[in-house]
Amino acid sequence: MSRWAIGIDLGGTAIKAAAVGLGSGILIESRAPTDTASGPVGIVGQLATIIADLYREASMIVGPDDFAGVGVGAPGAVDSGKGILSYPPNLPGWTIYPLRDELQKCLREKHELLIPVFLDNDANVAAFGEAVYGAGREYRDFLMVTLGTGVGGGIVLERKIYRGAHGTAGEVGFMILDFEGPTVHAGIRGTLESLIGKKAIIALALRMIDASSSGSSVGKLCDNDYTRLSPRHLEQAALAGDEVSLALWQRVGSILGVGLVNVVALMDIRKFVIGGGIAGAGELVFASARVQLKRSIHPSMYEGVELVPALLGNKAGMNGAAALCFGEPS
Amino acid sequence: MSRWAIGIDLGGTAIKAAAVGLGSGILIESRAPTDTASGPVGIVGQLATIIADLYREASMIVGPDDFAGVGVGAPGAVDSGKGILSYPPNLPGWTIYPLRDELQKCLREKHELLIPVFLDNDANVAAFGEAVYGAGREYRDFLMVTLGTGVGGGIVLERKIYRGAHGTAGEVGFMILDFEGPTVHAGIRGTLESLIGKKAIIALALRMIDASSSGSSVGKLCDNDYTRLSPRHLEQAALAGDEVSLALWQRVGSILGVGLVNVVALMDIRKFVIGGGIAGAGELVFASARVQLKRSIHPSMYEGVELVPALLGNKAGMNGAAALCFGEPS
Numbered sequence: 197m198s199r200w201a202i203g204i205d206l207g208g209t210a211i212k213a214a215a216v217g218l219g220s221g222i223l224i225e226s227r228a229p230t231d232t233a234s235g236p237v238g239i240v241g242q243l244a245t246i247i248a249d250l251y252r253e254a255s256m257i258v259g260p261d262d263f264a265g266v267g268v269g270a271p272g273a274v275d276s277g278k279g280i281l282s283y284p285p286n287l288p289g290w291t292i293y294p295l296r297d298e299l300q301k302c303l304r305e306k307h308e309l310l311i312p313v314f315l316d317n318d319a320n321v322a323a324f325g326e327a328v329y330g331a332g333r334e335y336r337d338f339l340m341v342t343l344g345t346g347v348g349g350g351i352v353l354e355r356k357i358y359r360g361a362h363g364t365a366g367e368v369g370f371m372i373l374d375f376e377g378p379t380v381h382a383g384i385r386g387t388l389e390s391l392i393g394k395k396a397i398i399a400l401a402l403r404m405i406d407a408s409s410s411g412s413s414v415g416k417l418c419d420n421d422y423t424r425l426s427p428r429h430l431e432q433a434a435l436a437g438d439e440v441s442l443a444l445w446q447r448v449g450s451i452l453g454v455g456l457v458n459v460v461a462l463m464d465i466r467k468f469v470i471g472g473g474i475a476g477a478g479e480l481v482f483a484s485a486r487v488q489l490k491r492s493i494h495p496s497m498y499e500g501v502e503l504v505p506a507l508l509g510n511k512a513g514m515n516g517a518a519a520l521c522f523g524e525p526s
Numbered sequence: 527m528s529r530w531a532i533g534i535d536l537g538g539t540a541i542k543a544a545a546v547g548l549g550s551g552i553l554i555e556s557r558a559p560t561d562t563a564s565g566p567v568g569i570v571g572q573l574a575t576i577i578a579d580l581y582r583e584a585s586m587i588v589g590p591d592d593f594a595g596v597g598v599g600a601p602g603a604v605d606s607g608k609g610i611l612s613y614p615p616n617l618p619g620w621t622i623y624p625l626r627d628e629l630q631k632c633l634r635e636k637h638e639l640l641i642p643v644f645l646d647n648d649a650n651v652a653a654f655g656e657a658v659y660g661a662g663r664e665y666r667d668f669l670m671v672t673l674g675t676g677v678g679g680g681i682v683l684e685r686k687i688y689r690g691a692h693g694t695a696g697e698v699g700f701m702i703l704d705f706e707g708p709t710v711h712a713g714i715r716g717t718l719e720s721l722i723g724k725k726a727i728i729a730l731a732l733r734m735i736d737a738s739s740s741g742s743s744v745g746k747l748c749d750n751d752y753t754r755l756s757p758r759h760l761e762q763a764a765l766a767g768d769e770v771s772l773a774l775w776q777r778v779g780s781i782l783g784v785g786l787v788n789v790v791a792l793m794d795i796r797k798f799v800i801g802g803g804i805a806g807a808g809e810l811v812f813a814s815a816r817v818q819l820k821r822s823i824h825p826s827m828y829e830g831v832e833l834v835p836a837l838l839g840n841k842a843g844m845n846g847a848a849a850l851c852f853g854e855p856s
């Protein structure tokens with residue numbers, strides 16, 4: 197049998213888990229609501245049960261011999277060397293917690309499973325998932341940007357996760373693109389997330405609808421209750437030809453492009469994989485991001501610049517978490 | 527004897543060369559105007575003569591046995607693996623030229639010197655010089671920013687030069703901080719160089735002087751001929767308490783700080799070494815850059831942030847070029 201591992205995407209809403217084959221990708225998966233109320237110790241217990249169940253089920257299919265371990269992608273700051281998760285957003289009651297070792301201990305003591313556990317940040321494992329199984333397979337170096345409620349990023353350099361000295365590399369949402377502009381996020385002016393995070397997109401859309409003389413058809417999609425306006429409505433309206441929504445996504449892509457210009461200039465990374473819920477707007481956003489890249493990267497650095505959609509959707513995390521167990525990919 | 531090498535800083539105005547001891551730093555140095563009119567072949571001949579002279583002179587002091595080679599820092603795009611220099615600014619008539627191999631050949635054929643030659647970008651070798659001999663000695667990872675006519679950068683990661691896949695990493699002057707702002711450099715709007723390159727600083731100073739109701743004392747320093755206004759005048763005026771000049775340098779530092787915020791967010795680099803002629807304004811600039819870093823970096827990434835002046839001045843290039851020959855520093 198070929199090697200396989202279990203990959204876990206620990207989120208504030210759901211725990212997604214999958215048994216993943218080194219060459220074959222996801223074999224079986226499971227999903228459960230995160231028991232956030234029970235705090236770190238409770239969640240460790242929940243994770244261990246999910247892992248033990250999945251391990252037994254998958255072992256019956258692929259055999260237990262070539263099992264490589266469990267990888268976990270978690271939100272917040274992760275010290276992957278020490279296996280410590282700090283202050284995960286959306287997981288109330290957590291501070292600084294040795295998640296890797298506690299999970300390993302729980303698997304051993306409660307489930308009699310002596311298996312290696314790897315831990316990394318969710319944005320990093322999503323990028324690594326795309327590197328091994330998705331849109332980044334052909335790229336040696338790339339940045340994956342996840343456009344969702346927030347704007348996150350994970351960097352793959354020489355086919356490895358680039359974490360930085362403190363594990364906080366790739367926080368593209370905190371790059372400043374408009375330091376004298378009107379937008380603010382987390383108290384910082386003009387960051388990428390302040391400009392194209394979900395809240396910023398909705399606020400921008402409302403301003404653009406307000407300012408439009410000919411109006412927008414997006415109102416129909418949210419029953420003219422603009423407090424319910426979502427990126428999905430704006431995507432549908434744009435696909436139906438609504439000019440305000442089209443201009444909105446063009447601006448979002450254009451600003452995303454500005455952020456990526458800075459990545460090219462600073463890191464000499466020229467490949468970009470874009471994922472996340474907002475990226476559902478797809479080509480609407482990508483096309484204008486590419487125009488911006490072409491316009492705003494000095495010609496001496498433009499060769500080889502590419503921007504592509506992520507391929508694994510919300511399975512990138514499980515794939516990448518499992519791939520942590522396989523060692524460095526080729 | 528301890529190991530030594532020759533380091534060359536090839537500039538558009540001057541060729542600076544030094545014999546550098548691994549532990550002791552610069553032993554002897556020489557300087558000559560760059561013979562730009564003679565093109566690549568002529569400059570290779572000039573470099574070889576300078577190197578041969580310096581090699582013989584230094585050999586008499588430290589002996590020839592522990593000579594490690596010649597390192598060259600050159601402006602423009604450098605493929606350090608292949609030893610190729612492309613389109614160096616300020617060196618007219620150059621296109622793409624195998625400088626390393628041609629220099630090695632000239633040393634061998636004309637001077638009977640069979641010695642290894644290393645080539646890298648001038649911003650990279652300056653950063654490496656600070657890493658080995660200067661302000662970056664204690665830092666594992668840092669960015670060196672050179673504030674001069676342009677705004678350049680060199681990155682040291684894990685005590686090695688970080689070049690990127692195409693050798694263009696560290697081009698901080700091309701980061702975009704104000705994508706809807708009024709400033710443009712090289713056709714790109716709102717880049718760091720468009721904001722705080724030398725031309726931008728002078729233009730900003732003239733606007734600020736113009737807008738000031740109480741006037742500025744800097745006029746006296748340039749005989750009220752504002753076409754002659756230089757950063758040096760603005761530095762002197764600020765040191766003498768001129769409020770317009772003080773506000774100018776504060777703004778320059780503040781914008782520099784914004785650029786560095788992006789480096790923290792993207793690369794998780796938290797140490798900054800600032801050099802170059804404009805950095806002569808020193809603390810005037812650094813203090814406001816530090817304020818900006820504190821204000822605009824998310825607290826989760828702020829620990830350990832430091833900004834210090836470069837220590838080697840215009841000798842960083844020679845030091846770093848020589849250090850290329852010593853292999854990886856500890």
